[in-house]
Amino acid sequence: MNKLTKALEECRIKQEKAFIPYIMAGDGGLERLKSQLLFLENSGATAVELGIPFSDPVADGPVIQQAGIRSLENGTTLRDVLKKVKEIKNEVKIPIILMGYSNSLMAYGLKEFTEDCLSAGISGCIIPDVPIEEEAVFSSIKMAGIVLIRLVTLTSSKERITEITAGAEGFIYAVTVKGITGTRDTFAGELGDYLKKVKELSPVPVLAGFGISTPEHVRDTIKSCDGVIVGSKIIECFESGKQDQINELIQASKDLVRK
Numbered sequence: 001m002n003k004l005t006k007a008l009e010e011c012r013i014k015q016e017k018a019f020i021p022y023i024m025a026g027d028g029g030l031e032r033l034k035s036q037l038l039f040l041e042n043s044g045a046t047a048v049e050l051g052i053p054f055s056d057p058v059a060d061g062p063v064i065q066q067a068g069i070r071s072l073e074n075g076t077t078l079r080d081v082l083k084k085v086k087e088i089k090n091e092v093k094i095p096i097i098l099m100g101y102s103n104s105l106m107a108y109g110l111k112e113f114t115e116d117c118l119s120a121g122i123s124g125c126i127i128p129d130v131p132i133e134e135e136a137v138f139s140s141i142k143m144a145g146i147v148l149i150r151l152v153t154l155t156s157s158k159e160r161i162t163e164i165t166a167g168a169e170g171f172i173y174a175v176t177v178k179g180i181t182g183t184r185d186t187f188a189g190e191l192g193d194y195l196k197k198v199k200e201l202s203p204v205p206v207l208a209g210f211g212i213s214t215p216e217h218v219r220d221t222i223k224s225c226d227g228v229i230v231g232s233k234i235i236e237c238f239e240s241g242k243q244d245q246i247n248e249l250i251q252a253s254k255d256l257v258r259k
């Protein structure tokens with residue numbers, strides 16, 4: 001079974017919620033990647049979403065844009081990222097999901113990208129600018145047993161959510177805001193109902209992401225879904241050396257079920 005699918009299945013059996021932090025590969029240099037991944041693993045993350053730096057990150061807010069710029073300035077390429085992940089794959093146990101825009105993958109060549117992901121032990125990919133209608137282009141990834149994570153948003157209709165969740169693999173990424181990535185203070189009132197609706201329709205776990213940045217956000221959001229994804233706040237914490245706050249966020253995802 002795919003390592004990510006298995007990790008999520010273990011969460012379900014243990015009645016735990018999933019927590020997936022996002023980091024930008026090459027931010028601070030790729031030599032930092034192993035210690036970041038091990039820190040997140042030891043803090044109790046279920047998996048890690050690893051961003052591929054890209055010059056035109058259309059879905060990203062300022063924090064991730066800046067992290068991408070820093071990484072590109074360090075000269076990080078997708079090839080380097082996959083090489084580094086391959087190098088450390090026996091030491092890092094948690095599943096790694098690559099997050100990248102379609103251009104980066106197409107420019108690399110999909111056949112080669114798939115092969116290199118396999119040898120690096122990548123479990124899943126998130127390609128946010130690829131709607132299900134275009135997914136066939138990336139079928140080599142799926143055929144290799146790497147899950148392709150699909151996204152739904154607050155504005156997706158019930159019909160659209162049904163289409164997207166049918167045949168979904170790994171988990172469904174439920175975007176919690178109408179906008180780009182980045183920390184938020186509050187969320188739309190309809191968020192809980194939206195997540196419950198996606199959960200009713202989805203055959204795979206539903207994880208919510210975008211804007212989640214405090215332990216309260218984590219606790220509130222996971223009441224209505226199977227886990228959360230946190231990006232911008234994690235990047236900020238690593239930047240400012242406040243790793244203890246990362247622990248608090250991850251811990252918040254474990255609180256609910258223990259009570």
Ligand SMILES: O=P(O)(O)OC[C@@H](O)[C@@H](O)c1c[nH]c2ccccc12
Binds near residue numbers: 183230233
């Ligand atoms: O940064 P936030 O608001 O916590 O959102 C998660 C996010 O960072 C991560 O999943 C992500 C980063 N870039 C993306 C682009 C599209 C979808 C998802 C993402």
